[in-house]
Structures are given as structure tokens and as C-alpha cells.
Amino acid sequence: MQHLQLPMTFIGGHEGAGIVDAIGPGVTGLEIGDHVACSWIPSCGTCRFCVRGQGNLCDLGINMMSGELANGGFRFHRDGHDIGAIAATGTFSQFAVLDQRSTVKVDKDIPWEWISLVTCGVATGWGAVLNAGKVVAGDSVAIYGCGGIGANAVSAAVQANADIVAVIDPVESKREFAQKLGADAVFADAGEAHADIWERTHGVGVDVAVVTAGVVTSDIIRSAFDLTRKGGTIVLVGVADDATEETLQLSSSMLTLYGKKVVGTLYGDCNPRVDVPQLLRMAKHGKLDLDSLVTRRYSLDQINDGFRDMLSGANIRGLIVHD
Template identity: 45%
Template sequence: MDTKAAVLWKTHSPWEIEEITLDDPGPGEVTVELAASGLCHSDEHLVTGDMRMPDDMQELLGFPQYPIIGGHEGAGTVVEVGPGVTSLAVGDNVALSFIPSCGRCPSCSTGKQSLCDLGQFLIVGRQIAGLTARHHLAKDGTDIGIMCCLGTFAPHTVVNEASCIKLEDDIPTDKAALVGCGVTTGWGTSVYRAQVQPGETVVIVGIGGIGINAIQGAVMCGARHIVAVDPVQFKRDSALQFGATHAVSDLEEAFALVGEITWGAMAEKAIITTGVAEGSMIASVMALVSKGGRCVVTSVADIAATEVTLSLFELTLMQKELVGGIFGGANARRDIPRLMRLYKEGKLKLDELVTTEYKLEDVNQGYQDMRDGKNLRGLIRY
């Protein structure tokens, strides 16, 4: 099949729209016609180089990470199934989960699908089956990688059935695109990784596509105070509309406010959802957290960064916790259908998440708007 896609040829360069040839789906794979793709910050890490695999790893794999088709937040309809596909048929609507769930690895089989062993393929850029490519440059056949085994910056893609979450027929696929990453990651960060409890105080640092959904999760958990931190006024206003009780512009202000509203006890939970995880901010965020409290890092850092500021004294004596989180610790096969039902019943906001819609050709404008703090979420509609 001939299609087009937004391809990144190297770091620090714009996305280029290229003519692409798609192979037929191989064993266990399907071709999906996408309705929409969200513009998540994680694809920006390919641009800045935060997510660039070290050279020796690329050499070991035997192929380069770039060129790569971006996008890992999509949904659409299955238009072709490969040999041996048993869980999907042509015409099925699916959300594409950025983390595959095989259902049978030690993590999947113990209810931790966000840690599926197939996650090892996320930044490799090839199909799970044999690390082969189905996406090629039309003009010369060059193999092209795909972000998170998906490559949703294209009207069509070929993916493994492990990445597909079947949707009920009445679920709108353009809305379901958002749960493939941002909504589930943010919501799950509050629900599963922070385990927010009724009456708790939660601080959410960074109100983009992930942080705004961490607010939705904290509201559902019954948090008493939800303090949003973001330097951008539009983000702070949006946070209040989504259920935050307070909004401040930096960590210093957050420290003073949280001290005041908790009578010095500080917040039970803090969540980091800034555009990039910076080790230098950890000590300041941990200072917002109470005795026995927990800080969850959901933002992605530079792959090579290892330095962190942290008071180990407080970590020990105040028994604080610092944890990470991928896909909010959610189980795609349980939580994606569940979140879409909550949306249908008016209990989860999805329509309000999309600030601006773009054509695929405008993907660079979409990312500029994200950098400029103009979007809660940008969405490419096909």
C-alpha cells in the first residue's frame, strides 16, 4: 500500500512528509487506517535527542534508529489482518497502545501490562516480529523505523496485534486516539503509581497532555487539594477547569502554598509531568512531599542523564518514596476500554483535551505550538 508519513531523518531537524510504501501485515500483524494521532511530548524527545539510542546499541541491532516515523497515540480501524491473527478482524476499531501487551509474559500475566516484555522494542523502531521493517521510503525502498512499534504520524500503519486494544463499536476512534498514551498515562499516574487516596493533597508539576490527565485521575481518587504547577497561564487556567483546586507558576510558590493549606504537613503525593524530567528538580519536588509521601516521575529524561539532587537524609528519616512510572502503571487491555466507557458516560473529559487539530502536513506547527505552551493536546486528524 502507498501512503505518506511524517518522518524524522535526524535529531534537531523538522519532521518531513515522505511518500511511504507499506508491506502487507506479517504473521500476527494488522494494517490500521488511523482516524487521528495525538501529538505527545515523547516524540519531541526523538527531535531533541533525549531518546536517541547510543551508537553502540544501534550497531548491535544492525540498523539505524533514524529515519523514523513518529507518533504513538492513535486509534483507527483494522483494514487488513496478517496470517495467524486471532484477536482481530477487518472492520474492528482499535486503540493503539504505545506499550504492547502480549498477555502472557511475567508482567502481563500478573496484572502489570505497562511492563510487558515487548516494551523492549519501544525505541528500537522495528516490528516486534524479527525486528523487521514494514515501512519503506517509496522512492528507494529504504527501511523506515516506527515510534513505539506504531508510527501513528501516517494515515495507515502496520502494527503487531499486541499493540491493538479492541474497542466497542460505539466508541469514536478519534477520541480513542488520546487514550493510547496521554490520557491513560496521566490518569494512571494518579490512580496506580501515586495511589492517591480520598482526602489527600496532590501536587502535579507540568500541565500538558499528561499532567492534565493526572488531574482527572486525582479528582476520581477523591483528592482534597490538587495543586497544579506550570509557568504558562493558559495551563494553570485549564488545570482549574479540569478539577485542580489551586494553580501556581513554580515550585517555590507551590512550596509556600502547600505548607499553608496542609498546616505544614505537606502533600502526600507529588507527580512530575514536565516536558523533560530534570534531575535538578527532584530535591525541590521531594520537599513538597510529607513524611511517608511519594513522588512519581512520569516525565522522560535524556537517556544519558544520571545526576539527581536528593536529600537522602530526608528520604530515610521521613520514609519518603521516589518512584517511576510508564503508561501510568495501567493495564491497557483493562484500562483503555474502561476509560472510554467513562468518557461515554460523561465522567472523563476527552473533547476538552484537544486544543488544536492539525493536518499531517502541519505536524511541525503542532510541535511549535506545544513548545510555546499553546496546547493541552494537539491532534492530527486524518
């Protein structure tokens, strides 16, 4: 995104997993050798939002773009200068120092790839459907975008026994993957989707539209709004390419008279300390397929290949595997 205020130079990577190699003073609940998920959403458990069950909005997230740790200061340095780590994690680095409130202890028999996947893309997609969208059995759901987050939104809607799960994505391979996940209908563009889904729902519209596109535009939001029934919900997960762009350009009259709801969600309204272990348990018990999400694995020196594949739409998920 063009206008996020990131420090330069900074360490990228906000999803990851690792082993505790050392512990600083004041750390409790963790031991050397523990396996942890690196949580880009910190969770203090004591701020107003955490105690209200909104851990995804924890006050410690204020440092997300500066890279400063929750307990203050920076832990990456170069040539005498501090270097920030995205979301105070910096998982593109083979070694990192994290505040313990940015970690979630997990079982040692969980595959590293599973842990990394659930720390953002999986949790966000699932939560967008089940927490923010409140999808229940029999609902009709339209999902705009079937990438790393959208694919998990599709899985969540299918497992929730939604009556219709429709996916709109311009990339053919992603539409094919959506069908493998159980989507009932896939479309290359919003206009085609609107006509077909309107007919499928007998002119009612979908109960929930989830916008997980990589770059959200006013046209995508308007399409989701128009396709959603009276009293339905539009869940916004993705963001605009320019964070200052005003992409919500909707009829306030239609919003009021039709009782529609537009809901923004960060991290799918999930709580990392609750939902990361829960999703991993589901995977262990065969209730959640994480392996199929991985399109390609990269070494750290292939990271630019990973970015190119991501931008071209070639991957559902790419993983960096540290030696």
C-alpha cells in the first residue's frame, strides 16, 4: 500500500512460527525450547478492548507500523540505526526478538507451516465469515477475492453449511481453487456474479458479502452493497491501495431504508490467544485443511520471487522456509 507510514529500512513478515531461544527478564509463561506462533496482533489481556473480548483491537497494536516492541524500543539495528519490524514481529528474519504479548505458545507436535498460516490469513478469513459476518447454516454468501484470506473465508462459509457460496475473482486458478474448497459458483467479474446470484436467490440477494480482495476499490464495495439483501451485512476485510482514499461511496438512503450493515473487521475479529490454538486443534483433528493452501515454498534468498508470484496472483499462499 502506498501511504502506510512504514519506517525505512524495516524488516518485513508478520506471519510466522519459531522456537524460544532465550528469555528476557519479566517474561512469564514461556520457557526456552517452547514453540510459539508470532502474533502480529499483540494481546495484553488488560486494556479496555481486550477485556471486552476485542483482543484484535488491543491498544498495543499502536506500534504496528513503527515496528517498536510493545515494551518499548527496537531490537533490530544496523550501522547504529534502529530498524523497525512490521507489526513488531519481522518474521522474514531468521532470528527475532518479540514481546511475549506478541507470541502464542502452541503444541510442539504442530507443523511449523500450519502455525504460520493460522497467524493471519486463516484466522482473518474464518473470522470475517463467522465472527464479523455471523454466517449461519442456510445463508447465502458472496466472497470477493480468493487469495490467502478469501480462500479461508470460502472454507468457513462451506463448513458453516451456507446454502450458496459464491466467489468473485479475476484469476482463473483462484476460481478453480475456490471450487475445490466447495464454492457453489465462481465468477470472473462482479457484473456476471450479480446477474447469476440475483437469479439464484430469487431477487433477494445474499445474506452476507465478504470483501477480501487484495486491493479494495469503491466499485467492489458498491457491487457487494448492491448484491446484499435487505438487512444483510457487507464485511470489509481488504483495504485500498492508498490508505487515504475514500472508497465508501454508498447511498445513505439505501443503507437506512434497507437496513444494511457495513462492517469493517481487523483480523476477522479474532483473538490470537483463543483462535490460533483453536484453529490448530481443528487442523490436527482433520477439520481444517491447511496443507492445500500452500502453493509454493521459498528460501529467504528467493523472497523477491515470492513477491512477484503474489502480485501476479500465482499463489494462494507462499511460504518462506528458514534453514
